[in-house]
Amino acid sequence: TQFRKREKYLNTSKMNTTEAPKTKDQPSPKNIRIPEKKPKLTKAERRALQEKQRAAKGQTKDGKQAAAPKQKQKQKQNQLPQQQQQLSSNKENHKNNGTVNVNDGGKVLGMFSHLPNYKRTELLSGKVSLGPMTNKKKQRFHPAVLQLGYQYANGTVRGANSRCRAMMDVLKKVVMDYELKKKQERVFNVVQLSQELDQEIKLVFQYWTSDCRGHSVSMGNAMTFQKIIVANLSHNRELTSMDEAKKLLCEQMDAYVNERITLAGEAISQHAILKIQDKGEVLLVHGHSEAVINVILQASKLGKVFRVIVVDSRPLMEGQSALHKLREAGIECTYILLNSLSYLMKEVTKVFLGAAALMSNGSVLSRVGTAGIALVSQSYNVPVLVCCETYKISARLQLESITYNELGNPNDVINFGDSGNIKNLTSLNLLYDLTPSDFVTGIITEMGLLPPSSVAVLLREMNPQDTAKYN
Amino acid sequence: GSKMTNDTTSTSRETTTETTMPTNQALIDLQTHLKNSKELALPVAAIKSLLGVIQRSNSHTMMGLQEELRCASDAMIQWASKDNDDNSNNNQSNTPSLINRSTIALASGCQLFMKYVTRCFLELPDFTECKKQVLERGERFAGISLAARDRIAELGQEFIQDGQCVLVHGRSRVVGALLIKAATMYHKHFEIIVLEGRPDAGGCKVAKEFTDAGIPCSVVLDSAMGYVMERVDLVVVGAEGVVENGGIVNKIGTFALGVVAKEMGKPFYVAAESYKFARLYPLNQADLPDLTTKKLTFVDTAAAQS
Numbered sequence: 030t031q032f033r034k035r036e037k038y039l040n041t042s043k044m045n046t047t048e049a050p051k052t053k054d055q056p057s058p059k060n061i062r063i064p065e066k067k068p069k070l071t072k073a074e075r076r077a078l079q080e081k082q083r084a085a086k087g088q089t090k091d092g093k094q095a096a097a098p099k100q101k102q103k104q105k106q107n108q109l110p111q112q113q114q115q116l117s118s119n120k121e122n123h124k125n126n127g128t129v130n131v132n133d134g135g136k137v138l139g140m141f142s143h144l145p146n147y148k149r150t151e152l153l154s155g156k157v158s159l160g161p162m163t164n165k166k167k168q169r170f171h172p173a174v175l176q177l178g179y180q181y182a183n184g185t186v187r188g189a190n191s192r193c194r195a196m197m198d199v200l201k202k203v204v205m206d207y208e209l210k211k212k213q214e215r216v217f218n219v220v221q222l223s224q225e226l227d228q229e230i231k232l233v234f235q236y237w238t239s240d241c242r243g244h245s246v247s248m249g250n251a252m253t254f255q256k257i258i259v260a261n262l263s264h265n266r267e268l269t270s271m272d273e274a275k276k277l278l279c280e281q282m283d284a285y286v287n288e289r290i291t292l293a294g295e296a297i298s299q300h301a302i303l304k305i306q307d308k309g310e311v312l313l314v315h316g317h318s319e320a321v322i323n324v325i326l327q328a329s330k331l332g333k334v335f336r337v338i339v340v341d342s343r344p345l346m347e348g349q350s351a352l353h354k355l356r357e358a359g360i361e362c363t364y365i366l367l368n369s370l371s372y373l374m375k376e377v378t379k380v381f382l383g384a385a386a387l388m389s390n391g392s393v394l395s396r397v398g399t400a401g402i403a404l405v406s407q408s409y410n411v412p413v414l415v416c417c418e419t420y421k422i423s424a425r426l427q428l429e430s431i432t433y434n435e436l437g438n439p440n441d442v443i444n445f446g447d448s449g450n451i452k453n454l455t456s457l458n459l460l461y462d463l464t465p466s467d468f469v470t471g472i473i474t475e476m477g478l479l480p481p482s483s484v485a486v487l488l489r490e491m492n493p494q495d496t497a498k499y500n
Numbered sequence: 501g502s503k504m505t506n507d508t509t510s511t512s513r514e515t516t517t518e519t520t521m522p523t524n525q526a527l528i529d530l531q532t533h534l535k536n537s538k539e540l541a542l543p544v545a546a547i548k549s550l551l552g553v554i555q556r557s558n559s560h561t562m563m564g565l566q567e568e569l570r571c572a573s574d575a576m577i578q579w580a581s582k583d584n585d586d587n588s589n590n591n592q593s594n595t596p597s598l599i600n601r602s603t604i605a606l607a608s609g610c611q612l613f614m615k616y617v618t619r620c621f622l623e624l625p626d627f628t629e630c631k632k633q634v635l636e637r638g639e640r641f642a643g644i645s646l647a648a649r650d651r652i653a654e655l656g657q658e659f660i661q662d663g664q665c666v667l668v669h670g671r672s673r674v675v676g677a678l679l680i681k682a683a684t685m686y687h688k689h690f691e692i693i694v695l696e697g698r699p700d701a702g703g704c705k706v707a708k709e710f711t712d713a714g715i716p717c718s719v720v721l722d723s724a725m726g727y728v729m730e731r732v733d734l735v736v737v738g739a740e741g742v743v744e745n746g747g748i749v750n751k752i753g754t755f756a757l758g759v760v761a762k763e764m765g766k767p768f769y770v771a772a773e774s775y776k777f778a779r780l781y782p783l784n785q786a787d788l789p790d791l792t793t794k795k796l797t798f799v800d801t802a803a804a805q806s
Contacts, residue, residue: 379783470783
């Protein structure tokens with residue numbers, strides 16, 4: 030009814046404008062020439078016109094030629110503007126029923142074309158063997174960086190915690206093996222080290238993000254921490270040698286991983302096992318989440334007797350590794366795929382889910398399929414508990430699964446073989462989905478069991494450096 | 501900082517000899533407070549006893565003081581939960597009966613009191629200064645808790661308007677104070693429907709208080725809540741405890757009442773003091789802490805009323 034009201038208002042306002050000249054006292058002057066309407070150009074024609082104008086501009090400004098290649102390089106590193114260029118220059122946009130051709134020959138639905146595209150490992154392997162040339166000085170990366178980049182790209186290192194741990198590990202190596210570029214003065218200059226390290230780590234992270242795989246929220250938060258400790262290095266007056274500085278950095282990074290990931294996981298287990306009864310529970314888990322598996326193994330160690338239902342989903346089938354871990358601990362398990370969930374949900378007493386990230390309103394970004402599980406659980410009145418360390422909390426607020434997501438390998442979903450692109454058929458492999466906070470009964474962090482509305486408070490308390498960005 | 505490390509050994513010796521004393525004394529105080537004033541809420545009486553513990557304390561460190569408070573509150577909670585299980589006939593005449601009084605509010609009240617009074621200790625280096633401030637904060641907290649019921653009545657009576665029909669469940673003294681204040685002090689004209697409240701027929705008892713205050717009151721069966729819901733304007737209940745996800749723990753039947761009220765679009769108000777905010781996060785009905793192991797006997801309401 031509200032929409033109809035607005036329409037009515039719009040219609041009446043239109044009526045007023047048409048009636049206005051009649052009510053005017055002065056007649057409209059007759060010698061005013063009303064210009065004819067310009068013919069509407071198609072998108073392609075407008076593009077051509079723009080290119081012509083740009084070329085004309087470029088000719089007149091010869092002095093600014095140096096700026097052009099730099100800009101081009103910037104664009105190369107950042108995938109998104111390039112994709113958008115592709116989008117706008119694609120004349121067959123509408124003919125393809127909303128799909129868009131992207132630069133590596135794959136197709137992507139128009140609705141998801143803003144997402145970082147899946148980077149084909151075949152393309153990447155070419156780069157890896159040569160070593161990427163990053164800037165004009167042709168600096169090469171540490172071999173551990175290249176190795177991890179490749180592991181990110183082909184999915185060997187997967188999952189928020191694993192990726193973050195691996196990243197911190199490699200960054201430690203980078204720091205330890207780092208040699209100052211400029212000639213070292215006699216007295217150790219900590220500011221120089223801080224600045225150069227900051228630059229190097231930034232380039233490393235950019236390489237991973239743009240050439241291998243988009244970073245996860247956990248990696249992003251760890252990176253923010255990294256930037257802070259490297260910047261703080263320059264304020265530290267007590268460091269006398271480079272080795273000391275490097276050791277300090279490594280200690281701080283170890284402390285971060287230990288406190289925010291490892292010990293946090295243990296704290297989460299301690300809080301969560303209070304909610305698991307000694308007998309008769311049937312717990313449901315999805316895929317493989319480090320925090321959730323820890324909870325269940327800990328509960329089993331304390332002698333609680335329960336069953337676990339492991340829900341798995343294609344194409345990653347991460348639940349199988351979770352299943353192996355649980356079976357090794359001797360826990361009675363049932364393994365199902367996502368489609369038989371509603372059949373088994375009536376037996377379930379509690380659902381434990383992991384998270385890739387927590388939004389500031391309590392929504393959970395997790396492996397695709399999680400939102401569906403939470404929805405079904407809610408309709409069966411089964412409590413849904415999300416186990417998530419606080420370092421994964423993001424200051425971002427997301428309302429649905431489309432604005433921020435990641436595309437996986439479309440061939441994993443369905444492989445057409447060498448025949449390649451079939452007209453009118455695209456396969457979509459989304460990696461994440463968003464569970465609204467309404468479906469989450471409680472979030473278990475190392476600070477305890479909290480309602481989703483408390484996540485914003487946690488963000489302020491635990492990750493103050495993230496909120497500062499948005500102030 | 502350094503003071504604490506020096507004194508921990510002496511306080512541990514102190515507390516081991518004193519553990520038997522403060523607990524009994526706090527318990528005695530609690531029982532005295534309850535006996536002296538029938539209207540006093542159990543948590544408020546406990547808070548007053550804890551205040552006494554601070555006054556009597558000989559401890560020289562904050563940790564020692566915290567330990568004493570913790571012992572005292574544990575003893576009180578233990579006594580209260582034990583008393584709930586015993587048969588009412590076994591109670592001695594001088595200890596007031598706590599039958600059907602929930603211990604959730606008692607535990608939460610004690611916990612909040614301890615957190616509130618000991619929050620200041622990092623600022624002051626001298627312990628005697630600190631203890632003075634602790635006592636001040638304790639008295640403030642006790643004062644707030646004591647005045648809570650009246651304050652809620654003052655704020656809550658604004659929600660009642662002339663000509664309305666209010667539905668009440670359970671024998672909450674806060675709700676009673678609220679409605680009686682609205683009628684007597686603010687001269688509002690409204691009527692009350694009370695649910696009978698089996699098995700203890702609490703509704704019948706509270707209805708008498710309302711009629712004595714001059715408010716027209718009807719008592720209906722618990723099962724009639726669906727029937728009367730269309731003719732009431734709002735529902736007001738008390739709470740045994742307020743849990744962390746915003747829900748409340750209250751007399752059996754409150755949940756169903758809430759569901760029906762929501763379905764019929766009637767506002768559902770809860771009047772609860774702030775010391776009832778408990779550190780509980782029940783995921784479902786089964787997750788509540790076991791309050792009593794007493795077996796339910798189905799008695800005649802009329803008999804229970806007398």
